Amino acid sequence: MSDDPETAHPQPSPFITRAWVHLMRAQQRVLGAIEQDLKTADLPPLGWYDVLLELSRATDGRLRPYEIEERTLLAQHNLSRLLDRMDKAGLVQREVYAEDGRGRWVIITEAGRSMQARMWRVYAGALQRHLGDKLNDAQADQLAELLTALSRSA
Amino acid sequence: MSDDPETAHPQPSPFITRAWVHLMRAQQRVLGAIEQDLKTADLPPLGWYDVLLELSRATDGRLRPYEIEERTLLAQHNLSRLLDRMDKAGLVQREVYAEDGRGRWVIITEAGRSMQARMWRVYAGALQRHLGDKLNDAQADQLAELLTALSRSA
């Protein structure tokens, strides 16, 4: 009541606030739709795809857990348990990493590669439907540029 | 191997794919940073703020649960339990809704209003830091416009 919070703390402009609200809504809406499409096709969630994709691109189909972590949006402890599930499902294997006794290799299996391919078919269709049909390439490019600014030097 | 998946399933263009990756990354990064700022200030997570804001704007500070659901990104069963927690924390109360025996009122308390205000101070600062410092108003406006297209007619 007595001091002035408006000057004490910088207020985001209405444009910023609006962008934020739409960022949350759009992300949740599109992500939800894509996850739903995967589930309908009896496929695992997107996190699994991210891991499989990184592994399938890596030399010898193998990466260290921390490398997967860097390339994806997964927290260390979540990744550790996701790998447990994927291992149990036969999509990856873990091996000791000889150069460093603390390390592990995570290796994609043939089943993992084929799962990645099956998921991509559904994922690609969902992306097209939920994003591609709503933005042209110029708009998508512009969107990506603007979003890139947000991720920098967080 | 034998048929042609490229023609059978529409592939999203690289622009679309890139926009999607950046959408996920930016949202997670900014959301994570904001949540972190709230936690550091010993405040509850953003979902609580969304509910408190809607209630504080509503006539008599009260809404039906399904109205909160429509205005926020919360699923019915999650909202129900969030309201349990907020009730226990003294920020809202529930009352029977006389016109319809199935319904409830959710009413913001004074403690709820002051929590909303306290959270906004931190939230506003975080938005400014994590978004406002990275986009000017014209860019934010453009971003909001592009994202709006994504939420339409999902």
Next chain:
DNA sequence: TTGATATAGATGCAATTGCATATATATGCG
């Protein structure tokens, strides 16, 4: 009136996440 169907909200249970910490190994420094 009665039964069929719809709607509002709550809840049991399993799966996932977050948080802190554990374990094992490595590295650097006196």
Next chain:
DNA sequence: CGCATATATATGCAATTGCATCTATATCAA
């Protein structure tokens, strides 16, 4: 070497989420 600190990964436990279903009430049509 021997200790302090850092790194890679795993794990126990509590909180949150998702899913299905439940309860209660409302609506509608025969």
